[in-house]
Amino acid sequence: MNDQTMSAPLLHPSAPSPASDGGTLKMTARNVNVFYGAKQAIRDVSIDVTQENVTAFIGPSGCGKSTFLRTLNRMNDTVSSARVEGRITLDGEDIYAPDMDVVQLRARVGMVFQKPNPFPKSIYENVAYGPRIHGLASARADMDQIVEKSLRRAGLWDEVKDRLNDSGTALSGGQQQRLCIARAIAVDPEVILMDEPCSALDPIATAKIEELIHELRGRYAIVIVTHNMQQAARVSQRTAFFHLGTLVEYGDTSEIFTNPRETRTKDYITGRYG
Template sequence: MADHSLNDMAAGQRASNDPPKMEARNVDVFYGAKQAIKNVSIDVGMENVTAFIGPSGCGKSTFLRTLNRMNDTVSSARVTGEITLDGDDIYSPEMDVVQLRARVGMVFQKPNPFPKSIYENVAYGPRIHGLASGKADMDAIVEKSLRRAGLWDEVKDRLSESGTAMSGGQQQRLCIARAIAVEPEVILMDEPCSALDPIATAKIEELIHELRGRYAIVIVTHNMQQAARVSQRTAFFHLGTLVEYGDTSEIFTNPRETRTKDYITGRYG
């Protein structure tokens, strides 16, 4: 797709009632000589959940990781173009990456609680960022985060137990509580339900609905039904390019691009 079409799609989001929290323009990602992302431009708003869909290996998770510089951890990775958070270039040398990752949290595909108590999993981030002035303050942060993650009533009497002893679905909600605890502005979710059973998946999806509007949320999913259920905006990636981006209802019922229609109707992927 031509550059101007991608930027038109991003401008379409700006023209809506959802001003962008993050803006990406002409982003390329390379791993060594291999180009994984090609000229992607997209806006992420505060009011809508944005879903990235596409076949395996299409670049959706790679692009997600550019939004909080997780690709910095890969020595061969190189990112060009511009990505801003509230207008500030996140790849600027002046950007504090630790602070960036507090503002743009990440929830991974496989739940990864720390080998600590439930309480300490949630308290870890606020403690290292100096967000609590004392134990009472920390207790309040932990409770608020667990409540927002829909977990408080299930764990309030066993906060000293290990986070790794919880069920998979509870562990994933604990990881969401851990991300929330540092008061992020954006939450990135990389296939957060792929390792979970249907009941746990439903709880995570319900949680995403409840968190919408408090945070800008981006979810990568291989499950198109999930994208249709939880998101209001959908971006379809294929072979490292952003093929189409728009309202979820439009993408699924009236896609503009043949490749999008073919993927959604199951002709490939």
């Protein structure tokens, strides 16, 4: 990866089209299969992600929900044995096309991981890192504004504004996760992927992250993987249930939890397995 690629300006294609459920279609997946060597982890998954809704992926451990999430910004490219088949689009553009700039893609489709992973840098530099490599700020004042805006959106500014030069790793777990969210949104993404962002956090920190998800809804298309069905019910408007690498059911969260169409979904929701 050369410096010229790293500093290329971010490109935002034309506006997305309407989705079948009335929302604004942001990403689509059609007939997606994922393999790790000879083992198939995802089988023929098709799904739409809309701008207005938080979409939750639920299902038992090992069902493929995190693997599928990682296909949405090509994180599986980092696994040498991984192979993805099918078509995934962002604003109608095939993200697996040979000419897709993966650096830009991951700026447009940001990722927040299960365990908070701040860089061993200052709070300020954690947030400034992405905008700096993408050339989004031409002056220090511009960068200051981006850092403050991102920390405010992540609900962290008031807690850290007087110690921006302190290490990001010195923050509490919940603060570190919000710092990682601030880092993700600092490059002005269009989609935020969250892979079990609260699993390592205490209930108070979890509540803050869930409140933040509510506040960010609509500004970004958000997809969250969670093992916590109550969390999925609280934060999402659309829910996808995965089982054994297949997408069993996808629809309005209220319908999935109160009137699922599929027996496997009902059995999982009611705790018969999982």
